[in-house]
Amino acid sequence: MTIRARFLTALAIAVGWTAPLGAANVVVFEQSPDPAVVPGASSPFPVEEEATGFRAADDFLLARDATIRDLRWWGLHDPMSSGQDDFTFTFYDDASGLPGNVLMETRGDVVVMPDAAIAKLNFYRAALEEPFNAAAGQSYWLSIFNAEPSAAWSWNNSLDGNDRSAYFRLPSDNVWMANLVSDGDLAFQVVIPEPAAPAIAGTAWAVLGLVIRRRRKQVARTSVYPPTD
Numbered sequence: 001m002t003i004r005a006r007f008l009t010a011l012a013i014a015v016g017w018t019a020p021l022g023a024a025n026v027v028v029f030e031q032s033p034d035p036a037v038v039p040g041a042s043s044p045f046p047v048e049e050e051a052t053g054f055r056a057a058d059d060f061l062l063a064r065d066a067t068i069r070d071l072r073w074w075g076l077h078d079p080m081s082s083g084q085d086d087f088t089f090t091f092y093d094d095a096s097g098l099p100g101n102v103l104m105e106t107r108g109d110v111v112v113m114p115d116a117a118i119a120k121l122n123f124y125r126a127a128l129e130e131p132f133n134a135a136a137g138q139s140y141w142l143s144i145f146n147a148e149p150s151a152a153w154s155w156n157n158s159l160d161g162n163d164r165s166a167y168f169r170l171p172s173d174n175v176w177m178a179n180l181v182s183d184g185d186l187a188f189q190v191v192i193p194e195p196a197a198p199a200i201a202g203t204a205w206a207v208l209g210l211v212i213r214r215r216r217k218q219v220a221r222t223s224v225y226p227p228t229d
Contacts, residue, residue: 007113025070025191029060031158033074035185038153040179040186043171044144047078047154048215053170056155057092057099057143059162068132068193071108072125072155073144074115082150085110087124091132092097094139098166103140121156134190139202141166143189161185 041047042056077083089106092099115121134140146153165179165186187205 002018015130018135024194026194027189028062028064028066029190029191031058031160031185031187033115033118033121034157034183036183037076037118037121038157038183039076040157040184041153042075042144042155042164042167043081043151043153044149044203045078045081045152047080047152053146053152055143055170056165056167056190057090057141057176058165059094059139060190062134062136062138062190064136064159066134066136066190066192068190068192069128070125070193071128072101072123073186073188073193074118074121074123075122075144075146075154075187076156078154081180082148082153084087084148084151085112085146085153086148086151087126088143088147089095090143090145090147092141092143093144094141097153097164098178099141099143104130104132126164127171129187142188155158157188158187159183171183192217 040053040056044053046053050067071089087107087110089108091103091105093101093103095101106129108128110124110126112122112124115123144155157181163182163184164182165178166176168174168176
C-alpha cells in the first residue's frame, strides 16, 4: 500500500475516532421565542402607533469563555414597514442592570426565513463580520437593531430569561429604560463553533507521521537485510 493510500485510510480512522456525530455549532445561550408573539420595536421607523422608533437590548451571561461568531434571533416587520433589513449587532457591558459602555458593534451576513413553528414570525441568522470575545460569568447586553431607515421591525419576545430587557427612544438619546415585565425578554441564541475540527486534524497528522515512520523503517530493514534465496 502506498503512503497516500495509507494516509487516506489513517485519516478515515482518525475522523471516525475523534469526530462526534453532528459536530457543528453549539448554542451556549438561548431565549426561545414566545408563540404569542409580543415583539419589541428595534428599528428607526415607528411601529404601530408609536411616534418614534426604538432600540432594544437584552442581557446574557455565558458559563464559559467563548468567541461569538454566530447569532440567531426571531422577529417580524410591521405591515407599514418596507420589509428591508440592515442589521447591526452591538455588545455592551453591564451598568447596574442596564446597557453600559459599547464594547463592539458589527454587522453580519444575515439569512432570514419564515419560522417553521410560529406563524408570522421570521427566524434570522447572522455570521458576524467581527467576532465578540465573551468571558465566562460576565454579564453583557446585546442590541439587535434594524438600521434600515424604512424598516418598522420588531424583535420578538421570550418567556425565558430573567424578565429584564432595555430600550430607548429614537432619535438616539442613549437613555436606556428598563423593561421589567414577565414577557419582556427577547428571543435569541448565542452560537459558537464546536472545537472538533482541530482535534480531528491533529489526530490525522499524528497517524500520518506514524505511517511515514513505519514506512521508513520498512525501507531500512529491506536495505540492510536483503531477502535470501
